[in-house]
Amino acid sequence: MSIQWFPGHMAKAKREAQEKLKIIDVVIELVDARIPLSSRNPVIDELAKNKPRLMLLNKADLADPKRTEQWMSYFKEKGFAVLEINAQKGTGVRKVPEVVLDLAQPLIEKMKRKGMNPRAVRALILGIPNVGKSTIINRLAKKKIAKIGDKPGVTKAQQWIKVGQEMELLDTPGILWPKFNDEAVGFRLALTGAIKEEIFDFQETTVFLLKFLKENYPERLMERYGLEDIPEEMVQLYDQIGRKRGCLMGGGLIDYDRVAEILFREFRSGMLGRISLEAPN
Numbered sequence: 533m534s535i536q537w538f539p540g541h542m543a544k545a546k547r548e549a550q551e552k553l554k555i556i557d558v559v560i561e562l563v564d565a566r567i568p569l570s571s572r573n574p575v576i577d578e579l580a581k582n583k584p585r586l587m588l589l590n591k592a593d594l595a596d597p598k599r600t601e602q603w604m605s606y607f608k609e610k611g612f613a614v615l616e617i618n619a620q621k622g623t624g625v626r627k628v629p630e631v632v633l634d635l636a637q638p639l640i641e642k643m644k645r646k647g648m649n650p651r652a653v654r655a656l657i658l659g660i661p662n663v664g665k666s667t668i669i670n671r672l673a674k675k676k677i678a679k680i681g682d683k684p685g686v687t688k689a690q691q692w693i694k695v696g697q698e699m700e701l702l703d704t705p706g707i708l709w710p711k712f713n714d715e716a717v718g719f720r721l722a723l724t725g726a727i728k729e730e731i732f733d734f735q736e737t738t739v740f741l742l743k744f745l746k747e748n749y750p751e752r753l754m755e756r757y758g759l760e761d762i763p764e765e766m767v768q769l770y771d772q773i774g775r776k777r778g779c780l781m782g783g784g785l786i787d788y789d790r791v792a793e794i795l796f797r798e799f800r801s802g803m804l805g806r807i808s809l810e811a812p813n
C-alpha cells in the first residue's frame with residue numbers, strides 16, 4: 533500500500549466503505565493487536581453504528597499476551613465481540629464464522645418471523661493498510677483471492693466468498709486511513725509497519741521505541757543487548773547498546789544511526805520478543 537492519505541483519499545475511502553456497508557449484516561474490524569487503538573480509525577464507529585461488530589486483534593503472535601487479554605476485555609466492555617488471531621498462521625480464524633453467525637442471530641430470527649427463508653449472513657472486513665486484511669480474507673476463503681489494485685475505469689462487481697454454508701464475505705476489504713492526530717500514534721504505526729518508511733522520521737521513531745522499551749520492557753533490552761542495568765540517560769543507553777554491538781565510528785564514537793537501525797529491525801522482526809506498544813487507558 534503506497535497511498536499517501538490526503539483529504540481527497542480519505543473522503544473517497546469513507547464513501548467506498550459506506551457504500552459497501554449498505555449490504556452488510558456484520559462488520560468485522562481488523563486491528564493490530566500491538567496497537568489496537570492507534571491502528572483503528574474512529575470513523576468506523578460512525579460508519580458501522582447499529583451493526584453488530586466483531587473486533588479481530590490480528591498479529592497476536594507479535595503482541596504481549598498479557599496486554600492482549602486486557603484489550604479483549606476493553607473491547608468487550610464497549611460492546612464488541614472480540615477474538616485474538618494470527619491470520620498468517622490461521623490461529624483463531626476458525627472461530628470467526630461462528631462468532632459472525634452468533635452476532636447475526638437476531639437478524640436471522642427476524643427474517644424467520646417475517647416468514648422469509650434466512651439467507652447467508654453477509655460480512656465485510658474493514659481496517660487500515662497492512663493490518664492483514666488480505667491475509668485473513670484468503671484464510672477464510674481457503675484459497676488465494678487475487679489482489680485487485682486501483683484500476684481507473686474498471687468497475688469490479690461485488691464478489692462474495694462463501695465461508696461455510698451460512699456466511700458470505702465480501703472479497704475486497706474496506707480500507708480506512710490511519711489516524712494522524714498524534715505524534716505517538718504515528719510512531720506506533722511506523723514501528724508496526726502500517727505506514728511507509730519514507731513518511732516518518734527514522735531517528736525520532738527509534739528514540740520513541742527505546743524510551744518505550746526502557747519504561748515498559750527493560751528486561752528485554754537487558755537480555756537482548758547484554759546490559760547489566762538500564763542507565764537513566766537515553767544517550768548512555770544508546771552508547772551501551774552501540775558498544776555491545778560494535779557500532780563504532782572512528783575515534784571510538786558510537787554510530788547512532790547503526791544503533792537505531794538495529795533496534796528498529798530487531799523490534800520489527802520480533803527479536804525483542806512479543807511486545808505491545810499500547811495499553812488500554
Ligand SMILES: Nc1nc2c(ncn2[C@@H]2O[C@H](COP(=O)(O)OP(=O)(O)OP(=O)(O)O)[C@@H](O)[C@H]2O)c(=O)[nH]1
Pocket residue numbers: 533590591592593594617618619620621659660661662663664665666667668707
Ligand atoms: N506475524 C504476523 N504477520 C501477519 C499476520 N497477518 C498478516 N501478517 C503480515 O502482515 C503483512 C500485511 O498483510 P496483508 O494481508 O497484505 O495486509 P492488508 O491489510 O491486506 O494490507 P493492504 O493491502 O496494504 O491494505 C503481510 O506481510 C502479512 O504476511 C499475523 O497474524 N501475524
